[in-house]
Amino acid sequence: MTQPPHDEQTTSSPEELREQVERTRAELGDTVEALAAKTDVKARAQDKAAELKEQAAAKAGKLKEQAGEQAGEMKAKAADLAHRAQDKLPDPLKDKAAHAADQARAGAAHAGQLWEDKAPEPVRHTTAQAAQLARDHRNLLLAAAGAAAVVTWLACRRSG
DSSP states (O other), X not given: OXXXXXXXXXXXXXXXXXXXXXXXXXXXXXXXXXXXXXXXXHHHHHHHHHHHHHHHXXXXXXXXXXXXXXXXXHHHHHHHHHHHHHHHSOHHHHHHHHHHHHHHHHHHHHHHXXXXXXXXXXHHXXXXXXXXXXXXXXXXXXXXXXXXXXXXXXXXXXXX
């Protein structure tokens, strides 16, 4: 132990010494805990991973919101452009486009009928279930795709 400075009183009562020892023990315990926390690499890595996960979730939510807003804007612009283009088309061309659309619908209906006629029942049933499940959970699928895109973007950004 080090000697106290000469101007400090060196005689202490036993009670004061006990209190000083207890304070020193408490400080030493806190110091050891702090050092142990700094050397616990696994815990620090888990904390950092949780922090990054929270940041990614927040960023994904923000990007999803922005994507929704931009999609609405783009949809409105596309509809406006489509109406403008349609207004500028000559009538014979409009008639040809309508006829081509009718033929495409008929072709799709024919393909659907062929599917109904040729595909085995278990395959048709499973396909119908999968399509219904996708329709029922469209928002979840879009959110998952958005989150996957964000995670991929973050991973590419980090590695690049």
